[in-house]
Amino acid sequence: MLTRDELRAARERAAAVLTESGIVLTPLERANIEVADFGLSRLDDIGLQIVVYVNTDRVCAKELVLFPRQTCPEHRHPPLGESPGKEETFRCRSGVVYLYVEGEPTANPACRPPASGGDAFTVWHEIELRPGGQHTIAPNTLHWFQAGDDGAVVSEFSTTSMDEIDVFTDTRIGRATVVREE
Amino acid sequence: MLTRDELRAARERAAAVLTESGIVLTPLERANIEVADFGLSRLDDIGLQIVVYVNTDRVCAKELVLFPRQTCPEHRHPPLGESPGKEETFRCRSGVVYLYVEGEPTANPACRPPASGGDAFTVWHEIELRPGGQHTIAPNTLHWFQAGDDGAVVSEFSTTSMDEIDVFTDTRIGRATVVREE
Numbered sequence: 001m002l003t004r005d006e007l008r009a010a011r012e013r014a015a016a017v018l019t020e021s022g023i024v025l026t027p028l029e030r031a032n033i034e035v036a037d038f039g040l041s042r043l044d045d046i047g048l049q050i051v052v053y054v055n056t057d058r059v060c061a062k063e064l065v066l067f068p069r070q071t072c073p074e075h076r077h078p079p080l081g082e083s084p085g086k087e088e089t090f091r092c093r094s095g096v097v098y099l100y101v102e103g104e105p106t107a108n109p110a111c112r113p114p115a116s117g118g119d120a121f122t123v124w125h126e127i128e129l130r131p132g133g134q135h136t137i138a139p140n141t142l143h144w145f146q147a148g149d150d151g152a153v154v155s156e157f158s159t160t161s162m163d164e165i166d167v168f169t170d171t172r173i174g175r176a177t178v179v180r181e182e
Numbered sequence: 183m184l185t186r187d188e189l190r191a192a193r194e195r196a197a198a199v200l201t202e203s204g205i206v207l208t209p210l211e212r213a214n215i216e217v218a219d220f221g222l223s224r225l226d227d228i229g230l231q232i233v234v235y236v237n238t239d240r241v242c243a244k245e246l247v248l249f250p251r252q253t254c255p256e257h258r259h260p261p262l263g264e265s266p267g268k269e270e271t272f273r274c275r276s277g278v279v280y281l282y283v284e285g286e287p288t289a290n291p292a293c294r295p296p297a298s299g300g301d302a303f304t305v306w307h308e309i310e311l312r313p314g315g316q317h318t319i320a321p322n323t324l325h326w327f328q329a330g331d332d333g334a335v336v337s338e339f340s341t342t343s344m345d346e347i348d349v350f351t352d353t354r355i356g357r358a359t360v361v362r363e364e
Binding site: 021022023024025026029053054056058059060061087089091093094131132133134136155157158159 | 203204205206207208211235236238240241242243269271273275276313314315316318337339340341
């Protein structure tokens with residue numbers, strides 16, 4: 001749950017980061033930046049700012065903004081109907097992002113789970129993405145990511161995005177952001 | 183057909199444009215920028231520079247660089263098998279691009295066909311895209327585009343790209359770039 005002030009502040013901060021990265025948004029896009037706190041009300045630790053450019057029944061493209069050390073919690077994109085699940089490619093545009101995927105755990109990972117994360121971070125194969133670096137995540141596989149100390153901007157190219165069916169390891173999570181009226 | 187020098191010069195110029203736009207490429211991506219002259223050997227007039235970030239059997243993302251007044255000639259992406267054809271979204275990142283699609287012809291379009299273009303430009307519904315502007319093109323519909331006087335950088339988000347099956351209005355066109363050894 002976010003207050004209106006928290007939502008507004010996160011939007012303005014994300015818009016400033018995107019401008020700094022040379023990414024131009026329309027006024028409407030700036031005003032509608034999605035701020036996800038995953039229902040945990042700890043946005044600085046666990047959260048994500050999102051601009052959805054396009055999301056048709058075939059293709060989706062987004063810009064993701066992560067504030068310093070902000071974490072997108074572990075989840076997977078399950079199959080639905082004839083789709084094997086969402087396939088997504090992350091490409092780092094600025095800053096550094098550490099992506100964790102299924103596979104051999106990295107011995108000394110660069111990130112720790114956020115304090116409020118509990119034991120809901122189970123995959124530890126680390127992929128470090130700096131500007132120009134990218135990685136494609138197979139459908140229905142677990143992943144999570146955290147920005148470095150200066151935050152990050154990450155482009156996401158994917159099949160259709162259906163956030164509402166994502167499966168999070170932390171069962172307390174609700175993907176839809178709830179804004180609390182003050 | 184391009185000479186090795188033309189290919190190298192176009193790659194370096196496109197890489198410089200992308201850097202100027204704040205887009206970071208890896209050294210390998212810079213070295214492999216695709217330069218398409220559509221077999222017409224008039225790159226300044228009819229051509230396109232392309233960085234393919236990802237092209238799986240579901241999703242494709244590219245960066246397109248157009249030099250000033252350079253034109254991507256009219257074409258469509260036909261159905262193949264169970265696919266209705268490639269769906270693509272163009273998002274302008276820098277400069278201006280004029281996109282022409284099927285529909286009511288625009289009375290005073292901002293572009294003329296390139297001198298060498300013959301009568302192979304048949305759709306004239308104009309969509310002007312400036313930074314932050316975008317448009318989605320339905321599968322199997324005709325389109326072409328030309329940059330303004332300062333060139334343009336355009337992100338393309340699409341389903342799988344299969345350039346070799348594209349259907350060009352100008353039947354002289356061959357999509358694969360041939361490099362002439364000097």
